[in-house]
Every structure is written in C-alpha cells, then in structure tokens.
Amino acid sequence: MTLTRRDVLKGAGASLALGAAGCGIFGGGESKDLVPRQTMPLNAEPRLDELVESWSTPYSQFFVRTHGTMPIVPPATWRLRVEGLVTRTTSFSLQDLQRMPSVAVPATIQCAGNRREEMNLVKPVTGVLWDAGAIGTAEWKGVKLSEILNRVGAKPSAKYVWFEGLDAVTLKDRQTLFGGHLSIAKATQAETIIALEMDGRPLTREHGFPARTVVPGFIGARSVKWLGRIVVSDHKSDNFFVARDYKLFPPDVSAETSNPKDVEPITENLLNSAICDPRAGQAVGAGKLKLRGYALPPGIPGVGLSSVEVSADGGGTWTSASLRGKDAPFCWKLWSAELDVTPGPRTLVVRATDTKGGTQPERAPWNFKGYLYNGWHRVPITVT
Ligand SMILES: Nc1nc2c(c(=O)[nH]1)N[C@H]1C(S)=C(S)[C@@H](COP(=O)(O)O)O[C@H]1N2
Numbered sequence: 001m002t003l004t005r006r007d008v009l010k011g012a013g014a015s016l017a018l019g020a021a022g023c024g025i026f027g028g029g030e031s032k033d034l035v036p037r038q039t040m041p042l043n044a045e046p047r048l049d050e051l052v053e054s055w056s057t058p059y060s061q062f063f064v065r066t067h068g069t070m071p072i073v074p075p076a077t078w079r080l081r082v083e084g085l086v087t088r089t090t091s092f093s094l095q096d097l098q099r100m101p102s103v104a105v106p107a108t109i110q111c112a113g114n115r116r117e118e119m120n121l122v123k124p125v126t127g128v129l130w131d132a133g134a135i136g137t138a139e140w141k142g143v144k145l146s147e148i149l150n151r152v153g154a155k156p157s158a159k160y161v162w163f164e165g166l167d168a169v170t171l172k173d174r175q176t177l178f179g180g181h182l183s184i185a186k187a188t189q190a191e192t193i194i195a196l197e198m199d200g201r202p203l204t205r206e207h208g209f210p211a212r213t214v215v216p217g218f219i220g221a222r223s224v225k226w227l228g229r230i231v232v233s234d235h236k237s238d239n240f241f242v243a244r245d246y247k248l249f250p251p252d253v254s255a256e257t258s259n260p261k262d263v264e265p266i267t268e269n270l271l272n273s274a275i276c277d278p279r280a281g282q283a284v285g286a287g288k289l290k291l292r293g294y295a296l297p298p299g300i301p302g303v304g305l306s307s308v309e310v311s312a313d314g315g316g317t318w319t320s321a322s323l324r325g326k327d328a329p330f331c332w333k334l335w336s337a338e339l340d341v342t343p344g345p346r347t348l349v350v351r352a353t354d355t356k357g358g359t360q361p362e363r364a365p366w367n368f369k370g371y372l373y374n375g376w377h378r379v380p381i382t383v384t
Pocket residue numbers: 062063064065066067068109110111112164165166167178179206207208219220221222223224225226227
C-alpha cells in the first residue's frame with residue numbers, strides 16, 4: 001500500500017502541538033484557525049466573529065469534534081462493509097463509491113454540545129465546554145445512503161441502520177468504537193448521504209477521510225466519521241454513543257441517578273441562534289451598533305427560519321435582524337442587525353422564530369450532559 005503525498009501530509013498532524021492562539025496542524029497547505037477546547041482528544045472551535053464571515057464555512061474555520069483517536073485511513077485498502085439484514089453483504093472500496101451516482105448536499109452540522117458553556121454556568125455539566133462555535137456549514141458530496149441500501153438489498157424487516165467509525169474511544173472502563181444509528185425512515189431520506197467530499201475536495205483526516213455519514217437536521221454525533229461498517233438491523237444499536245450517551249435527561253437526573261434505558265437517543269437539532277459579533281466582554285462605542293450572528297432552523301423537514309430578533313435591554317424590546325445566505329433545508333442563515341446602544345453595561349440578546357411559529361425558550365432546560373442548549377443567547381458588553 002502506498003500513501004499519497006496528501007495522505008502523508010494529513011498524517012503529519014498525528015501529534016498535535018496546539019497553542020492558545022489557534023492551531024495550524026493539518027498540513028497540505030491548509031490550516032485550521034481554531035481555539036482548542038481540549039487537546040487529547042482534539043476538540044476545537046473558531047472565533048465567533050470569524051465564523052460568520054461567510055455562509056459556507058471555510059475549512060480553516062470548521063470546528064473539529066473527536067472522542068478518541070483520529071485515524072489515518074489508507075484509501076487503497078479501506079473497505080466499507082455493509083451487512084446485517086441485507087440480501088448481499090458487500091464490501092465497497094473507495095473506488096466503488098466514487099463510481100456510483102453522486103449528490104451534493106449543503107448542510108449545517110451542529111454538535112449537540114454547542115453552547116454547553118452557557119448551560120454549565122447554570123449548574124456544572126459534563127463534556128467539552130463549547131462556546132457557540134461548534135457549528136459549521138459545507139457542501140457535502142457523496143452517495144445517497146438509500147442507494148447503498150438498494151445495492152445490498154436491505155430486507156423489509158430492516159428498522160434501523162447502524163454506523164461504526166474506525167476510531168478507538170477510551171471510556172472509563174473499556175475501549176470502544178464511535179457509532180451511530182438512524183431509523184430506516186431517516187436513513188432513506190434523500191438528504192442522508194455517505195460523504196466523500198467537503199466543499200469540492202476529498203474529506204480531510206479530521207473530518208472523517210475517506211467517508212462519513214452526513215445526516216442533515218440531526219445532531220453532529222449522527223454524522224459518523226471514518227466510516228468502517230454499516231449494519232442493517234431490526235433493532236436499535238447498542239453502541240455506547242447511541243445506547244448511553246447523546247441522550248437528553250430531565251433536569252432532576254444526575255450522572256449517578258441516570259438510567260439511559262429510560263430515554264431515547266437524541267435525533268434532530270433544535271431551533272438555535274447566536275450573536276457572534278460583538279463578542280462577550282467587548283467594549284463598544286455608544287450609538288449605532290452592528291450585530292452579526294447565525295440562526296439554525298430545527299431539524300424538522302420543511303421547517304425553516306422566519307425571523308431573528310435582537311435586543312439590547314435583556315429582551316424588553318426587540319428589533320428584527322435581516323437574514324442572508326442560501327435558502328437550503330437544514331442549513332443555517334447568517335443575520336445582521338443594528339441597535340442603538342447607550343453607555344453602561346449592556347446585555348445583547350438574540351432569539352429566532354421558525355416557519356411553524358416555534359421560538360427559542362428564554363432558558364433551555366438544564367441536563368447533566370449539557371446537550372441542546374438553545375436558550376436566548378446573551379452577550380454582555382460595555383458601551384462607552
Ligand atoms: N467516528 C467518529 N465520528 C464522529 C465523531 C467521533 O468522535 N468519531 N464525533 C461526532 C460529533 S459529536 C460531531 S459534532 C461531528 C463533528 O464533525 P466535524 O469534526 O467534522 O466538525 O462528528 C461526529 N462524528
């Protein structure tokens with residue numbers, strides 16, 4: 001097996017030296033400009049004001065979320081095995097997938113832990129303490145999962161499709177593989193794909209080379225990177241990240257009292273929005289102030305964004321923001337607004353409303369894992 005120059009460059013990031021100023025680690029002429037939240041495993045997000053410079057998130061600004069190792073997968077020998085309730089168990093090579101009909105799907109991926117830092121201020125939670133930057137938008141290109149399921153002959157008794165990554169994750173008591181699952185209904189939607197490319201180039205190592213699922217509308221954890229195996233089944237996956245993690249426990253449940261069997265795995269994203277500019281703690285001049293940020297529709301088919309509103313008095317009075325960016329399903333929109341601000345400590349607030357009339361709650365329910373925080377985003381600033 002020979003590694004191409006590109007693979008070697010990708011692999012050069014195997015041991016990471018991260019500085020607080022960001023990390024330029026991924027070689028190949030590309031670099032990430034992210035703020036690390038954790039280095040082993042690597043978890044890093046962009047500066048918020050840089051994140052909303054463009055609707056399509058540049059490579060350098062796309063957050064990275066890993067739970068374990070970041071495998072260097074040799075493309076020539078890699079196979080995607082599809083088995084379980086299928087007529088023909090099949091191993092697809094990368095070339096097999098590249099030769100199949102392909103589709104391009106723009107999609108925003110948001111981590112279920114995005115904005116966890118805010119929930120942590122209410123009461124401590126477990127997990128990576130993300131600001132509001134664990135989100136990004138790209139055009140993903142690859143093969144429809146439904147096409148793969150047709151080729152292998154998924155049986156009528158199939159109810160779930162399980163996915164397994166090639167990365168090794170160290171849990172408290174054992175090692176495991178990262179995994180996900182989808183109902184057969186979501187697995188066969190046109191938007192659900194096995195992506196080989198991100199913004200017109202092969203996936204890079206940290207985003208799942210050579211293949212990952214992209215599941216628009218669902219939390220990022222369901223878009224499994226470094227895909228190694230797909231199992232078609234009549235029951236739910238027992239992978240740790242489906243059966244135990246990525247569940248939304250009620251506020252009165254703690255790590256000690258939780259029973260994962262009581263709760264379903266998280267699927268869709270919730271309606272969300274954030275102020276990305278100005279940034280928390282910034283000092284700005286009195287008068288007209290421009291605000292910029294993003295808003296994400298809930299991951300429900302056919303539901304988009306209808307409005308974004310901002311406030312400089314903690315939610316007493318609201319001003320409409322203007323939305324921009326592609327009108328694509330399951331994708332964010334960028335927004336901007338102008339507010340008059342007077343001297344003193346001020347709290348900027350944003351909330352979004354969707355096309356079904358749903359709005360963000362002033363505060364989202366606390367849960368010990370810190371998932372799905374979508375309360376009004378508040379940014380304290382000083383006006384001078
Ligand atoms: N194999 C594998 N897939 C994975 C993960 C992982 O740790 N291992 N993390 C998931 C989570 S929680 C998120 S939010 C997204 C992040 O995708 P990105 O790193 O490409 O931004 O990948 C998902 N897919």
